[in-house]
Amino acid sequence: MRCLLAVWVCGVLGLGCHGTAAEPVELENEPVDEQSDATLPLTAREPENCASLLPGPLGPPTGTLDALDPDESVTVRVDGAGNLLFAFHNFVTDSFRLELRRMDGSLVTSIFHLPPQRFLIDQNEGFHLLGPRSETDPTVGLHVLTAAGTLIPKPQTFTGLLDAVPQGGNGTLISRGLKISSTRWRVEAFVFEEDGDLSAGPIFIANGTGASPPSAIIGSSDPDSALILFDSSAVQDGTGWSARWLKPSGLAVGMHFEVAENLTSAPFLRLIPLLNGELGLRAGEAWLGRFRPFQKQLLLAAPWLAMRPEFEVVPIGTGRGLGQFLPGGDFACTNFMVVRTPTGAVCGEVVVPTPPPPCHNATVRMTRVGTLLQFAPFLSEPGTRIRWWTGLLD
DSSP states (O other): OHHHHHHIIIIITTOEEOOOTTSOOOGGGOOOBTTBOTTSOGGGSOOOOOTTTOOOOOOSOSEEEEEOOTTEEEEEEEOTTSOEEEEEEETTTTEEEEEEEOTTSOEEEEEOSSOOOSEEEEOSSSEEEEEESSSSOOOEEEEEEOTTSOEEEEEEEESSEEEEEESTTSEEEEEEEEEOSSSEEEEEEEEEETTSOEEEEEEEEEEEESSSOOOEEEEEEETTEEEEEEEOSTTSSSSOEEEEEEETTTEEEEEEEEEEEOOSSOOOEEEEEOSTTOEEEEETTEEEEEEOTTOOSOBOOOHHHHTOTTSEEEEEGGGTEEEEEOOOOTTOSSOEEEEEOTTOOEEEEEEOOOOSSOGGGOEEEEOTTSOEEEEEEOSSSSSEEEEEEOSSOO
16 A cells, blocks of 8 residues: 555655665655554544544633735734734735734724735734835835734844744744845755844755745744755756755755656645654645655655645644644534544544634634634625634634
């Protein structure tokens, strides 16, 4: 079965999976150790405690917010204290505003003077904003939004910003691609503390030749490790990818290694935090595999992941388990999330109360800090009702 899965991943998708020359990848015979038994049959695993992972039946939501403008998109982030940041972008007027709210929905502050921000990164308390400094200054910079609603601009600016992710709530990891001459580029990483101060960087990841810097995706699910995945194809067309590990303390580890070559198209790649420092690699809805910290190879995704590629996955219970959920789709009148133990055993489902009709377009999302969000359309007027349940699985 493992061989068949390898053929599906590397053959159907046109993907070549590689390690370094000194560390050949043997996907069909990956060793199983005591720390990761995700490939064992469920019947062969030790009994696991599901009771601590599953909440009781969901009662009334912690908070509710109605977004009534059909021309607006809304992005929601939740910090470790349960504060919610709503980013509204009106595509007709090209206006942008931020609303910081407490977990019960009460408004802390609204911010209107910033242009659309590229990244909103949740912290233990508060948020980091990365994007243009103002309507008249397109320079990309960092703002810290405190839980009290104070917006603090930081002095750093970023040329070639590519990606940004939370560092476990204690800061932000950033990747950038920098053009250093007409024919050469460099990929770098930066690490920022929760207060927005620079703690490490620029950390050199790789360089190469080409007219423009490549895409570079950064991911982390562990305070001690992070991975940068970058486009290493000759013309940065998304057909070949390499990666390099780094420690957020400021050290890149080992040489970069080839992950994929000869992709049949340029897929939308994502690094998904899993457990024990592992990161999953997705192309659209397909799971291409997973990385273990500081190993220079792409391993097979666990079968329970690969067989349900349409589901999103998020660590829950401060790393004690995983949640699988369908972001949305037709006939989603009963939104739910499947709860699994670290080895993939199913504990049960968290069922979200059905929203008012028309419920078939309702969607859900689980956040890193254990807040479950539901987005449901109104019946009689345009707009969306957002409901959330805080601290379900923290």
